[in-house]
Structure formats: C-alpha cells, structure tokens
Amino acid sequence: MGVMYSSTRNQKEKLTASQAILKGLADDGGLFVPDSIPALDVSIDALAKMSYQETAYEVMKLFLSDFTEAELKDCIRRAYDSKFDTEEIAPLVQADGAYYLELFHGATIAFKDMALSILPHLLTTAAKKNQVENDIVILTATSGDTGKAALAGFAGVEGTKIIVFYPKNGVSPIQEKQMVTQKGSNTFVVGINGNFDEAQTGVKQMFSDKELAKELAQAGYQFSSANSINIGRLVPQIVYYVYAYAKLYENGAIGRDEKINVVVPTGNFGNILAAFYAKNMGLPIGKLICASNENKVLFDFFRTGAYDRNRAFILTSSPSMDILISSNLERLIYWISGNDAEKNAQLMKALSETGKYEITGEMRAQLDGFYGNYADEAETAQEIARLYADTGYVIDTHTAVASGVYRKYRKETGDEETKTVIASTASPFKFTRSVLNAIDPKYDSMTDFELADELSRIGNVAVPRAIEEIRNAPVVHDTVCEAGEMQATVKRFLGI
Ligand SMILES: *Cc1c(COP(=O)(O)O)cnc(C)c1O
Numbered sequence: 001m002g003v004m005y006s007s008t009r010n011q012k013e014k015l016t017a018s019q020a021i022l023k024g025l026a027d028d029g030g031l032f033v034p035d036s037i038p039a040l041d042v043s044i045d046a047l048a049k050m051s052y053q054e055t056a057y058e059v060m061k062l063f064l065s066d067f068t069e070a071e072l073k074d075c076i077r078r079a080y081d082s083k084f085d086t087e088e089i090a091p092l093v094q095a096d097g098a099y100y101l102e103l104f105h106g107a108t109i110a111f112k113d114m115a116l117s118i119l120p121h122l123l124t125t126a127a128k129k130n131q132v133e134n135d136i137v138i139l140t141a142t143s144g145d146t147g148k149a150a151l152a153g154f155a156g157v158e159g160t161k162i163i164v165f166y167p168k169n170g171v172s173p174i175q176e177k178q179m180v181t182q183k184g185s186n187t188f189v190v191g192i193n194g195n196f197d198e199a200q201t202g203v204k205q206m207f208s209d210k211e212l213a214k215e216l217a218q219a220g221y222q223f224s225s226a227n228s229i230n231i232g233r234l235v236p237q238i239v240y241y242v243y244a245y246a247k248l249y250e251n252g253a254i255g256r257d258e259k260i261n262v263v264v265p266t267g268n269f270g271n272i273l274a275a276f277y278a279k280n281m282g283l284p285i286g287k288l289i290c291a292s293n294e295n296k297v298l299f300d301f302f303r304t305g306a307y308d309r310n311r312a313f314i315l316t317s318s319p320s321m322d323i324l325i326s327s328n329l330e331r332l333i334y335w336i337s338g339n340d341a342e343k344n345a346q347l348m349k350a351l352s353e354t355g356k357y358e359i360t361g362e363m364r365a366q367l368d369g370f371y372g373n374y375a376d377e378a379e380t381a382q383e384i385a386r387l388y389a390d391t392g393y394v395i396d397t398h399t400a401v402a403s404g405v406y407r408k409y410r411k412e413t414g415d416e417e418t419k420t421v422i423a424s425t426a427s428p429f430k431f432t433r434s435v436l437n438a439i440d441p442k443y444d445s446m447t448d449f450e451l452a453d454e455l456s457r458i459g460n461v462a463v464p465r466a467i468e469e470i471r472n473a474p475v476v477h478d479t480v481c482e483a484g485e486m487q488a489t490v491k492r493f494l495g496i
Contacts, residue, residue, distance in 0.1 A: 002017075002062075002065020002066065003017065003034045003035060003036060003038055003062070003063055003065050004016065004034075004035050005017060005019075005020040005032040005033065005034055005035070005231060006026075006032070006033065006035060006341075007026035007027075007028055007030035007031070007032060007033075007341065008026075008030040008031045008032075008033055008330050008331060008333075008334040008341060008344050008345075008348075009026065009028045009029065009030030009341050009344060009345040009348065010026070010028050010030060010341050010345070011339070011341045013026075014035070015032065016065075016066040017063060017064040017065060017066050017067065017126075017231065018064070018066050018067065018125070018126035018129045018130060019126070019130060020032040020231045020232075021064075021122050021123060021126045021230060021231060021232040022123070022126045022127060022130060022132070022224070024224065024225050024227050024229070024230045025225075025227065025229060025230075028345075029348075030330070030341070030344075030345070030348075031229050031327070031328070031330050031331055031334075032231045033231075033331050033334060033335075034063060034231075037277055037280040037281055038062035038063065038281060039062075039281055039282050040058070040059070040062075040242065040281045040282045040283065041058075041062070042058050044245075044246060044249055044256060044257075047242065047243075047245075047246035047249075048246045048247075048249050048250035049250070050243075050246065051087075052080055052088065052089035052090060052239070052240075052243055053076050053077065053080050053089075055239055055242055055243045055246065056076045056080065056236070056239045056243075057069075057072060057073055057076055058242075059235075059238050059239045059242050059281075060072060060076070060235055060236065060238075060239065062281070063231075063235045063238075064122070064235060066129065067122075067125065067129075071125050071129075074121070074125075075118055075121035075122055075125055076118065078118075078121050079117040079118035079121055079236075080117065080118070083106055083107045083113075083117060083152070084105045084106050084113075084117075085105050085464065085465060086105050088105075089105065089240075089243075090102060090103055090105070090114070090240045090243060090244065091105070092244055092247055092248070092421070093393065093424075094253075095387065095391045095393040096387055096390055096391050096393075098263075098403070098406060098420045098421075098422050099244070099248065099253070099419065099420065099421045099422065100393070100395065100399065100403075100421075100422050100424040101240060101244045101421050101422065101423050101424055102424045103240060103423060103424060103425055104396075104424065104425065104426050104427040104430070106152075107149070107152035107153075107466060108145070108148050108149045108152050108178070108430075108466055109426065109427035109429060109430050109464050109466045109467075110145060110149065110320070110425060110426040110427070110430055111271065111423070111425040111426065112145065112146060112149040112228075113149055113152065113153070114236060114237060114239075114240060115232075115233040115234075115236045115237055116149045116150055116152070116153035116226065116233070117152075117153050118153075118232075118236045119153060119226055119230065119232045119233055119236075120153050120154045120157040120160055120226075121157065122232040123136060123160070123224060123232060124136065124157060124158070124159045124160060126232075127159065132222070133220070134216075134217060134220050134221050134222040135159050135160065135161060135220055135221050135222075136159060136160045136161075136221075136222060136223075136224045137160070137161045137162075137163065137216070137221050137222065137223050137224070137490075137494065138150065138154055138160060138161070138162040138163070138223075138224055138225065138226050139163050139165075139203050139206060139207065139223055139225065139490070140162070140163070140164045140165070140203065140225070140226060141164075141165045141166070141196065141199035141200040141202070141203040142164055142165070142166050142171075142179075142196075142199075143166070143167070143170065143171065143196040144166070144171045144172065144175040144319070145175065145319075145320060146226075146228070147164040147166055147179055147189075148175065148178045148179050148182070150162060150164065150226045151164055151179060151182045151184075151187050151189065152182070153226070154184075154186065154187065154226070155182060155183060155184030155186065155187050156183075156184045156186065157186070160186060161186045161187075161188070161221075161493070161494070162186065162187050162188065162226075163188040163189075163190065163490055163493060164179060164187075164188070164189050164190070165190050165191075165192055165199040165202065165203060165486060166179060166189070166190070166191055166192070166196075166199065167191070167192060167194060167195050167196050167198070167199055168191030168192060168193055168194075168480055170195055170196055173448070174448055174470065176191075177470045177473075177475075178466075178470050179477070180475045180476065180477045180478065181469070181470055181473035181474065181475060181476060181477075182476070182477065183473075183476065187477075188477065188479070188493045189477035189479070190477075190479045190480070190481055190486070190489055191479070191480045191481075192480070192481055192482065192483050192486065193480065193481070193482050193483065194482070194483035198483040199483070199486075201483075202483055202486035202487070203486070205487075206223065206486065206487055206490065207223055207225070209487075212487065215491075215496055216494070216496070218496075219494060219495070219496045221494060221496075228268050228270055228327070228328070229268075229270075229327050229328060233270065234270060234273065234274055234277075234328070235274075237270065237271055237274035238274045238275075238277050238278045238281070241262065241274065241275050241278040241283060241285070241421075242278055242281075242283055244421050245260060245283055245284070245285075245421075248260065248419065248421075253419055254419050257284050258284060258419070259284045259285060259286040259418060260284065260285060260286065260418065260419045260420060260421055261285070261286050261287045261288075261289060261409075261415070261418045261419070261420040261421070262275045262285055262287075262288055262289065262420070262421050262422075262423070263289040263291055263402045263403075263405060263406045263409070263420060263421070263422045263423065264288070264289070264290060264291060264402060264423045265291045265293075265318065265321055265398040265399060265401045265402040265423065265425055266290050266291060266292060266298060266321065266326070267320055267321040267322070267323040267326065268323055268326050268327050268328050269290075269298070269326035269327070269328035269329040269332070270327075270328045271423060271425070272288060272290055273328045273329075273331055273332060275288055275423075276288055276332065276369075279369070285369075286369075286418050287369065287370070287371050287409070287415070287418070288369055288370050288371070289370075289371045289372075289373070289402075289405060289406060289409050289420075290302065290370055290371065290372040290373075291372075291373065291374065291375065291401050291402040291404075291405035291406075292321065292372070292373075292374040292375075292401070292405075293314075293316045293318045293321045293322070293374060293375065293376075293377075293380065293401050294314045294316050294374065294376050294377065295313065295314050295316070295321065295322050295323060295324060296374040297309060297311070297323075297324055297325075297326065298326060298329070298372055299372045299373055299374045301329075301372070302367060302370055302371070302372030303372065305358055305359050305361075305363075305364045306356065306357070306358040306359075307329070307351065307356060307357050307358070307359075308355065308356040309324040309325055309351070309355045309356065310355040310356060311324070316377060316380075316397075317377060317380060317381070317397045317431065317434040318380065318397040318398040318400075318401050318431075320398060320425070320426070321398060321401065325351070330344065330348060333347060333348075333359065333363075335366075336359070336363040336364075336366040336367065337359075337363055347359070371409055371413070373405045373408045373409060373412075374401070374405065375400070375401045375404035375405055375408075379404045380397055380400045380401050380404055380438075381400075381434075381437070381438035382404070382438075383395075383400040383401075383403050383404040383407070384397070384400045384435055384438040384439060385438050385439050387400075387403060388439055388458075388459075392459070392460065393459075394428045394435060394439075394455065394458070394459040394461075395424060395428060395435075396424070396425070396426040396427060396428045396430060396431045396435060397426075397431045397434050397435065397438075398425045398426050398431075399422065399423075399424040399425060399426065400438075402422050402423060402424075402425075403422055406420060406422060427464055427466075428455060428459065429452055429455060429463065429464050429466075429467050432448060432451040432452055432455050433448065433451055435455065436451055436454060436455060439458070449467075449471055452467050
C-alpha cells in the first residue's frame with residue numbers, strides 16, 4: 001500500500017493521492033497530509049545522472065502512489081517542457097559562496113510555475129482516475145501573480161477551463177498586461193470594478209453555491225481550485241531540492257551524505273515545507289533557514305513558539321511574501337504535534353478566533369532543524385546592491401530577503417562551512433523597478449520596458465521571453481464586470 005492522505009484536523013477519512021488532489025481542501029477546513037513520508041529509494045549516484053524530469057518521477061511516484069508510471073511520466077513530460085527557457089529547468093548558480101537555485105525559468109518567471117505547470121495535468125489525470133466525466137473549471141481571484149501563473153499552467157490543457165478575476169484597478173500595469181494577453185481558448189480573464197476581497201468573496205460564493213453546481217453538472221462542468229495548499233502543488237516542489245542536491249554532488253561541490261543548508265524566502269510556507277519533506281525523505285539537509293520580510297510572523301514564531309497575526313500588514317518590495325497567515329504552516333504544526341489532529345485543530349481554532357496560538361515546549365523542541373530570521377526593506381535593497389557590486393549577479397527582491405537572512409544566519413551561528421542552497425523564487429525581471437532602484441536610484445524615471453533593457457545590459461542576461469511577450473502581445477481579454485455580476489459572467493463564458 002502506498003501513501004494515503006488525511007486531514008490535519010481529523011484522521012478518520014483516508015484518501016488516495018488523486019482524491020486529495022481533486023478535493024484540494026478537506027471538508028473540515030484542514031489540509032491533506034501524507035500518512036508517512038516515504039524514503040527516497042534511488043542512490044545519490046543514480047540521481048546525479050538524472051534529468052529534472054527523471055528526478056521528478058523518482059520523487060513524485062513515492063507520494064502520488066495511485067498514479068501509474070505512464071500517467072505520472074506523461075504529466076511530467078507535459079509540464080517540464082519548452083515552457084521553461086532552460087533544459088535544466090531549475091539551474092544552480094554559484095555566487096558569493098552560496099548556490100542560488102533559480103526556480104524562475106518557467107512561463108511567468110517565478111517559482112509558482114514549478115508547481116502550476118504540472119498541477120493541471122495531475123488534476124485532469126486524477127479526474128479520469130476517479131471517473132469524473134465533467135470538464136474541470138478553475139475559478140481564481142488574484143491580486144496579481146498567482147492568476148497569471150495559473151492561467152499559463154492551464155492554458156490549452158484539455159478537459160479544463162480557467163476563469164480568473166482580478167480587481168480592475170488593483171494590479172500593476174505589467175500584471176494586468178500579462179493576464180489580458182494570455183493565449184488559449186480555454187482561458188478567461190475578467191477585471192472587476194471592485195477590490196481583491198470582493199473578487200475573492202465572489203469566487204468563494206460560487207464555490208459554495210449548490211444550485212450553481214447543479215447547473216454546471218448538467219452542462220458537463222465542475223469547479224475546482226488551483227489553491228496553494230493543494231497537495232498537487234506541494235509534492236512537485238520537493239523535486240527541486242533533491243535535484244539541487246544531486247547536482248551539487250555530481251559537480252563535486254559536496255561529498256556523499258554531506259549536509260547542505262537550504263534558505264527559503266517564505267510567505268505561505270509551501271516552498272520551505274517542501275524542503276522539510278525532502279529532508280524527511282532522507283535528503284541530507286542541515287538547517288532549513290526560513291527568511292521573512294517585514295511581515296515577520298514566522299520569525300517571531302520560531303523565536304518564541306507563539307504565532308500571532310494580530311499586527312499591521314506591511315506592504316513591502318517582496319509582495320509575494322506579504323502574508324500574515326502562512327497556511328501551509330498547519331502541516332508542520334500537525335507534524336510536531338506528533339500527528340495529533342485534535343491538538344492541531346484546537347490551535348487552528350484559536351488562530352481563527354483570536355488570531356494567535358502558542359505551541360507546547362515539546363512541540364518547540366522539534367523545530368530545532370529550523371532557523372528563522374528576516375530582512376527589512378533597507379537590508380533587502382542593500383543585499384541586491386552588494387551582491388551585484390561583488391559578483392555581477394542580479395537577484396530579485398524575494399531572493400534578496402533570503403540572501404540577506406543567510407548572511408545574518410552565518411554571522412549569528414558562525415556556520416560558514418556548510419554548503420548552502422538559496423531558493424531564488426523570482427527573476428529580477430519580474431521586479432525590475434525595485435531591483436534597479438536598489439542598485440542605483442537614477443533609474444527611477446525610466447519606463448518598465450526601458451528598465452528591463454537596462455537590467456539585461458547591466459546583468460548581462462537576455463530579457464526573458466515572458467517580458468518580451470507582454471511587450472508585443474495583443475490584448476485578447478477585455479471583459480470587465482461589477483462584483484455582483486461575476487456569476488452571470490461565468491455562466492456566459494460556459495454557455496449556460
Ligand atoms: C509565492 C512566492 C514566495 C513564497 O512562497 P511560499 O511557498 O508561499 O512560502 C516567495 N517568493 C516568490 C517570488 C513567490 O511568488
């Protein structure tokens with residue numbers, strides 16, 4: 001019997017991987033977790049010779065145990081193809097004594113592509129396996145980035161449609177251009193006259209509308225979500241840690257069984273949790289270094305054992321980490337409680353009712369594999385400028401938070417020896433203005449595309465295809481509606 005999944009808040013129900021992917025979130029509001037973490041069953045010497053796709057198969061087959069070999073390999077082949085601008089998929093770049101694992105070579109030049117390129121295929125395969133005949137309709141409300149990554153992932157995937165709502169005046173011009181130029185006859189993008197909360201509320205209402213679900217089913221459709229807590233997004237993220245380790249070993253940077261540290265710029269705690277799972281599969285990882293921006297809830301949590309979201313929300317130059325509730329942390333809480341769903345459910349209840357909870361000393365003792373710290377706005381900008389001045393390598397703001405925290409870690413612990421992988425979660429071309437302003441304030445007056453050309457010149461890297469595309473691509477989505485008209489708009493798109 002392979003790995004089965006149950007909710008972090010209730011262990012009674014056991015689901016297969018494909019059922020957990022289809023369902024996304026458990027009925028009790030909990031997250032699906034594997035009942036055990038499988039051990040890697042290939043040698044490091046074998047892994048060292050593998051491509052990204054081969055590594056992905058070796059890792060994912062252990063978690064997605066009800067997928068056949070042919071099914072899983074097919075999903076992997078469709079996901080990690082020429083949408084990525086390098087055959088390595090996730091290359092490692094050595095700079096200033098650390099290894100930057102570039103997770104931004106996919107369609108939207110940020111790390112969400114690593115999971116969102118495969119999720120649509122996992123989802124449609126899971127549907128077939130569970131005799132779901134309906135086409136899957138993905139509904140998403142976005143404040144910018146996730147919408148585009150989901151659109152790019154689902155575009156052209158047979159048996160799916162994707163409808164994305166965004167606040168018409170609440171995203172950046174580049175983000176809007178990225179979405180409204182999205183190709184694919186199964187993609188729909190709608191600006192709403194309202195804010196992100198209204199878009200999200202509208203989507204949630206549609207998800208819970210039984211009458212609408214019935215109408216959809218009659219027309220051969222059902223809703224699903226591409227939510228970041230789906231196990232189908234978490235599992236693909238484990239792959240690149242195994243891959244990075246194997247590449248370091250192959251290149252002779254590390255010896256057999258040598259431990260590495262991993263630094264992750266963290267928001268929702270998904271990426272670093274994947275590294276934690278990799279460690280528990282047997283990958284020799286020393287410290288998991290959790291890097292936060294000024295929204296440093298996680299730093300405080302690792303220092304005190306108390307999680308407290310009651311604080312001001314700060315807008316930073318690393319917006320994908322501006323988060324006060326890190327949803328995926330629940331999976332770690334469940335783990336350190338000794339898989340005690342009842343205990344975890346109590347803490348999550350406290351979080352939703354009071355905005356905070358505190359873990360026991362026993363639970364805290366199990367967090368010693370983690371180190372948490374944060375970088376403020378000035379430190380983040382300084383790190384971009386310093387690394388560029390010292391090495392010529394340009395990193396984005398999120399990666400700079402991680403890089404800055406790694407410096408603090410070394411200073412605080414004296415651990416200079418351990419080889420360290422820093423997850424590089426976005427291309428600097430995605431946050432050009434903040435990145436170039438950090439290097440030199442003179443850039444402030446340039447337009448976004450001028451900035452991209454300038455970054456290409458000073459960093460000596462080509463402007464990524466994702467940017468070139470929006471520079472030239474025609475607008476193909478121009479629907480705008482009121483917040484109250486979202487449901488009617490969905491029906492119109494689906495012809496019901
Ligand atoms: C989503 C995101 C993060 C945070 O990742 P989590 O898995 O939510 O912790 C960091 N950097 C970038 C660029 C992102 O898009």
